[in-house]
Every structure is written in structure tokens, then in C-alpha cells.
Amino acid sequence: xxxxxxxxxxxxxxxxxxxxxxxxxxxxxxxxxxxxxxxxxxxxxxxxxxxxxxxxxxxxxxxxxxxxxxxxxxxxxxxxxxxxxxxxxxxxxxxxxxxxxxxxxxxxxxxxxxx
Amino acid sequence: xxxxxxxxxxxxxxxxxxxxxxxxxxxxxxxxxxxxxxxxxxxxxxxxxxxxxxxxxxxxxxxxxxxxxxxxxxxxxxxxxxxxxxxxxxxxxxxxxxxxxxxxxxxxxxxx
Numbered sequence: 001x002x003x004x005x006x007x008x009x010x011x012x013x014x015x016x017x018x019x020x021x022x023x024x025x026x027x028x029x030x031x032x033x034x035x036x037x038x039x040x041x042x043x044x045x046x047x048x049x050x051x052x053x054x055x056x057x058x059x060x061x062x063x064x065x066x067x068x069x070x071x072x073x074x075x076x077x078x079x080x081x082x083x084x085x086x087x088x089x090x091x092x093x094x095x096x097x098x099x100x101x102x103x104x105x106x107x108x109x110x111x112x113x114x115x
Numbered sequence: 116x117x118x119x120x121x122x123x124x125x126x127x128x129x130x131x132x133x134x135x136x137x138x139x140x141x142x143x144x145x146x147x148x149x150x151x152x153x154x155x156x157x158x159x160x161x162x163x164x165x166x167x168x169x170x171x172x173x174x175x176x177x178x179x180x181x182x183x184x185x186x187x188x189x190x191x192x193x194x195x196x197x198x199x200x201x202x203x204x205x206x207x208x209x210x211x212x213x214x215x216x217x218x219x220x221x222x223x224x225x226x227x
Contacts, residue, residue: 004158031213040219041153041203041219041220042217042219042220043159043205043217043220044217045214045215045216048213048214050213055213056213056214090158090159092158092159094213096213100147100209100210100213100214100215101147101164101166101209102213103149103161103164104159104161104215105161106151106158106159106160107158108157108158109156109157109158
């Protein structure tokens with residue numbers, strides 16, 4: 001019973017291509033997130049959705065577009081991929097709590113390599 | 116800006132010895148603090164959190180952390196380290212609206 005799942009696990013693609021990463025959670029959580037972890041393991045939030053509504057949108061290039069078809073899914077579409085997009089992308093989910101008192105559950109990550 | 120700092124890139128400890136992984140925070144208001152662990156090629160796993168109440172928080176796998184308001188610290192501790200504890204540990208603070216800000220991570224290496 002995987003709580004937060006992501007597909008694909010690995011993604012190798014060329015510059016300029018468009019790709020998508022899918023995320024699903026079966027925890028019944030209201031809030032989902034996308035994080036980017038760079039080669040130095042630094043972890044930074046990109047987006048957050050609550051009940052399909054965008055609530056956090058960090059300074060991410062508009063080539064990145066999240067889509068939430070329902071509250072159990074949050075997909076990440078990336079247009080015109082660049083070398084600097086190479087990273088591990090993590091999806092996460094949590095219950096909605098006052099000021100974020102609930103912990104987040106992370107997926108296994110998608111390692112994106114742009115050549 | 117609200118942030119957490121992990122001053123050590125790596126902590127080395129022998130198996131069976133106590134371990135401490137340090138974290139300090141800088142927030143306005145009362146902080147919600149978290150520790151997560153990342154094993155190689157895996158996602159982050161939640162260990163423990165401080166929201167309010169008792170300053171000593173107990174979590175998964177025998178880990179605990181002490182919230183110290185005067186020193187603005189939230190150090191992670193374990194009385195007896197295991198080789199299997201070797202991993203990357205992240206401290207994080209919730210800055211409101213469920214936005215987590217992570218520290219830079221500390222690699223824990225437990226030697227047999």
C-alpha cells in the first residue's frame with residue numbers, strides 16, 4: 001500500500017522536450033506539494049495545492065505547470081526542458097492543519113536528467 | 116525570513132554511542148519544527164515534530180528532539196546509534212500556510 005506514489009521513477013530526456021511527472025496519494029489528504037532537490041541535496045518547495053486549489057507558488061519558471069485533477073492527484077508538467085532542470089522531484093501530501101502542524105508524507109522521487 | 120540552519124554537513128559517530136544532529140531556527144512567532152530522514156535513493160520520512168507542549172519530543176526509531184526556545188534550537192538525539200541510522204537528516208520549519216522550509220541537511224555516518 002504505497003501512500004504517495006510517483007511515476008516515472010527515472011526520466012532521461014533531451015533539452016527542449018516537454019515531460020510530465022505524475023503523483024498520487026491514497027491517504028485522503030487535502031494538500032499536495034512538489035519539491036525540487038538539487039545535486040547538493042538542497043530541498044525547496046515549488047508548489048502546493050489544497051483541494052485542487054493552488055496555494056503556494058514559489059519563484060518557479062512558468063515552464064513548470066502543476067495540474068490537480070482531483071485532490072488525490074498532483075501532476076507536474078515541464079515545458080522546454082533545460083539542463084538546470086536536472087534534479088530529483090518529490091511529491092508530498094499532508095492533512096490540512098492550522099499553520100501546517102501536520103507532517104508531510106513524501107513520494108519516492110523522480111530523478112530527472114536532461115541531456 | 117524564516118529559516119533553519121544545520122551547522123554540520125556531516126556527523127560521525129560509533130555504533131552504540133549517543134548521537135546529536137544540530138538544528139537552529141529563526142522564525143517570527145511560535146515555530147512548528149520537524150525532523151525528516153532520507154535514506155539513499157528514497158523519499159523523506161517523517162521522524163518527529165514539535166508543535167506545542169512538552170519540549171522533549173519522541174519520534175520514530177528511538178529518536179527524540181528537544182525544543183529550546185531560549186537557544187532557538189531543536190537538536191535531534193538518540194541515546195545509542197545504529198549503523199542503520201546512517202542517512203541524511205533534515206530539520207524543517209513550517210512558515211505558515213503549510214509551507215515547509217528545510218535546512219541544508221546533515222549526513223549522519225555511524226561506523227560499526
